[in-house]
Amino acid sequence: MSEQKIVTVPEIATIEEIKDEIVDVKTFYLRFDNKEIDGNFKIKSGQFIMCTVFGAGEFAVSLPPSPENDRFHITVRKIGKVTDALHDLEVGDKVGVRGPFGNGFPFEEIKGKNVIYVAGGIGLIPLRSSIVHVLQHRNEFGRILLLYGSRSPQDLMYQYMLEQWQKIEGFETFITVDNGTPEWKGNVGIITTLFNKVEIPVENTVAFVCGPPVMFNAVIKELMQRGIKDDMIISTLERHMKCGVGKCQHCAIGRTLVCTDGPVYTYRQIKTLGEQI
């Protein structure tokens, strides 16, 4: 059987493990009950799925696992009716999955380039897939940098991964928090303060940016000032979604639909869409 794309009827998946990340954010490791799907559910970095919480509804969520050699999981913040219900589930409970949908991050196109990841708060979740994938192919890229900021040390996503990443040679990680604690030894200040402390490559460089709108706009400004072109800045957008396949139109932005034309856009595209981030 070839690659699976589940469009109409959700496939049932079992929650194998639940991991507490930060306050209100949990990671759910999933496995499809249908063995044929389980082995053939191929994703691309940057794609998303529609996840059904039985009795509550369906929500769109980005996929943090790498397309290669990674456990299938989603990381979800408790923020609305359906995600609240998801957080109440236990190991062994079932959820429904449709997808994967969307275009995904470019991978082949950015080979040979320096890669900068700039993430704010839970903006690290959708970027995780690409980071892990790029690290799996470390020697096909130039410098790899991660600039990551969150409100406080308790709000840092994937802390166990961050610790691992910091040990990887050739992966330059810089972490900052807006408000430090007595125990915090690292940088304190908003994410843009990192830009003055890090030597940012400009030539032959692609930047992935993901975070809340305020942070996004500030980071874009810094990157552009340094001379990184708008088509070399890549982000993934979030929108209210219902169908995931370009029919309900809720995620329309400009002339595109985030579910089928996105969710990954270059900043050059975002500028022409004529809508807020």
Added chain:
Amino acid sequence: MYLIKRDDIKKIAHALEEKYTLYGPYLDEVYGQCFFDIVNGDTVNVNAPIPTNPPKQVVFPHLEKIMQYKYDKKAKKADIAMLFDDAPRALFGLRSCDLTGLQCIDRFFLGQEFVDEVYRHHRSRMFIVSNTCVVPFKQCFCVCTDSGPAANEGYDINLTDLGDSYLAEVGSEKGKAFIEAFHFPAATDEHAKLKQKLVEKSITMFEDIAVESKAWVSRVMNRVTTGFIKEEIWEYIGNQCLECGACSYVCPTCTCFNINDASTVEGNTYRLRTWDSCSYEGYSRMAGGHNPRKPIEDRRNKRFFCKLSYSQSKKYLRPGCVGCGRCAWVCPGDIGLPNVVTYIRREIHE
């Protein structure tokens, strides 16, 4: 082509009624309005004016159950079943604008990368009898949007009122088989020419009857597509919008929908698909409250982008507006599509 006597037209409706659920225009005596809904061979009124609602609800119901599931939390067992409805339905006396609208929805739901299975089932066993408008109505502007006054395609049978009788044209194999059974007398080229004359006459009548509804769509398409329209114009349009969503509900081509899961006391849950409108504030609001499209003018220009832009036309293979004039009819503000086109045109000086 066949000729059908005026009194015999009901025969067609009665015959359809036997095999299909019959939908058509009827005059509601209480409201004094014409609606498009389930009728029978006696109540259907081919001569009724253009109905207040398009036939959209037949293929895309206002509220419909598209999926049913039951989750047994103790046994950790989930059963999911899609609910498809492919009951045979006949649309009788469809105006060309509404038929064009139906074709737009067809292309949108069936003609792209993903096929909407729920819609495909609705559409799978449908019989369509369209009706040529030999006289336009007050709010019509189908001549501006190339969708009338006579249908060119998409019907099984097309009727044209020639005066003492109707001309019936066949548009499909299904339509041919159906009408042959009646043994109506065949029509000649003379009748076809007469129809052509009536259509041409109908077009000239727009000038006198549909005085206020004109939309020079091609003139604004470029501007809407490229976005070279001043923010003040959208604000002016947005200020008149009451966010009632009526324009979307009566539009033959508006198909935005919302999805909700509703549970019953027995523990069954239904996934419901309901109509939605881009004019509502909650339309683009995400969990957590962030709404990228907060100001009303942002949302208003979305609707007209959908109807008038080239990018959206690629999905419909024509402009998204079919010139039925219902949005202008129902709008409590003054921003029906013809007016919006006028507002934008006023700003174009070259």
